Amino acid sequence: MHHTTSHENHALHDFREESFSNTIFGFWLYLMTDCLLFATLFCTFAVLHSQTANGPTSVQIFDLKLVFTETLILLLSSFTSGLALLASLKNKKSQMFLWLGLSFILGAMFVSIELFEFNSLIFEGASFQRSAFLSSYFTLVGTHGLHVSFGLLFLAVLIVQLIVCGITVETFRRLVLFNMFWHFLDLVWIFIFTFVYLMGVV
Amino acid sequence: MHGEPILEKLQKEWHGTLNAYLIGFFLSLFLTSLSFYLVINHSFEGSTLIYALIGLGVLQAIGQLIFFLHIGQEKKPHFGVIALAFTVLILLIVMIGSIWIMHDLNKRVMNMPKMNMETTK
Numbered sequence: 001m002h003h004t005t006s007h008e009n010h011a012l013h014d015f016r017e018e019s020f021s022n023t024i025f026g027f028w029l030y031l032m033t034d035c036l037l038f039a040t041l042f043c044t045f046a047v048l049h050s051q052t053a054n055g056p057t058s059v060q061i062f063d064l065k066l067v068f069t070e071t072l073i074l075l076l077s078s079f080t081s082g083l084a085l086l087a088s089l090k091n092k093k094s095q096m097f098l099w100l101g102l103s104f105i106l107g108a109m110f111v112s113i114e115l116f117e118f119n120s121l122i123f124e125g126a127s128f129q130r131s132a133f134l135s136s137y138f139t140l141v142g143t144h145g146l147h148v149s150f151g152l153l154f155l156a157v158l159i160v161q162l163i164v165c166g167i168t169v170e171t172f173r174r175l176v177l178f179n180m181f182w183h184f185l186d187l188v189w190i191f192i193f194t195f196v197y198l199m200g201v202v
Numbered sequence: 203m204h205g206e207p208i209l210e211k212l213q214k215e216w217h218g219t220l221n222a223y224l225i226g227f228f229l230s231l232f233l234t235s236l237s238f239y240l241v242i243n244h245s246f247e248g249s250t251l252i253y254a255l256i257g258l259g260v261l262q263a264i265g266q267l268i269f270f271l272h273i274g275q276e277k278k279p280h281f282g283v284i285a286l287a288f289t290v291l292i293l294l295i296v297m298i299g300s301i302w303i304m305h306d307l308n309k310r311v312m313n314m315p316k317m318n319m320e321t322t323k
Contacts, residue, residue: 040296190234
């Protein structure tokens with residue numbers, strides 16, 4: 001009797017462990033398809049960036065210092081979410097909440113700066129309706145911004161779950177997934193910063 | 203709490219270390235600042251600067267893949283790496299292909315009026 005239950009426990013144990021690694025791999029595949037989405041938007045931008053229809057060009061409208069600040073904020077947010085994961089490995093809950101809260105604040109700052117930037121561009125008459133260049137620019141950067149906004153929602157829900165349930169197999173798994181998502185968005189931003197902003201000014 | 207032993211095992215097997223995150227962070231910080239500095243100071247001319255920026259960007263991406271996303275550090279059949287390699291392949295085909303085609307098309311279409319004028323002469 002005792003033998004069978006321990007055997008069943010063992011099978012359940014294996015199953016839960018396998019489902020953990022399968023979920024992580026599945027999420028990784030989702031991120032890879034997201035790569036393709038961003039790649040097509042990058043292509044569109046690359047093809048259209050000189051089609052300004054006598055409107056403002058990239059050199060005239062990009063504020064590099066603001067974008068550089070944005071880049072640093074997102075990088076720092078990515079780093080602090082990694083630190084939160086490290087704290088969760090050692091069950092240091094208050095440390096984990098500190099880093100997660102910091103990641104959230106930095107992510108929210110990033111989105112706010114981006115919205116401010118979009119707002120001032122539209123106010124200056126460089127809206128997405130002005131030219132093919134601006135349409136592709138707003139689509140590419142806006143899609144990234146939308147991803148970050150959904151990441152913030154993900155993080156907010158995760159923080160609530162961690163407060164209510166503590167660190168369990170399920171919440172730990174979600175924390176790992178969130179980390180992957182957040183690091184991935186930082187990775188995409190490197191290319192936006194390099195190809196859109198820096199090269200747009202060169 | 204029957205979830206605990208699994209959780210402990212998963213936590214123990216997870217491959218992130220503080221050193222990896224620190225290296226990843228400072229590497230990214232350095233490379234980002236360097237590309238920003240190059241553009242602000244106009245350190246190089248035209249295409250040299252473009253190649254330098256692409257190089258720095260790719261280097262930072264690889265650094266983040268290793269130190270933040272822990273690519274290739276999972277258990278043996280490295281399906282994550284295989285998926286990434288395949289994605290990069292598709293990405294290169296799609297990106298280089300479409301930019302090449304569109305660039306070529308653009309050049310040909312732009313030459314059209316001139317060619318017409320020559321033929322009408």
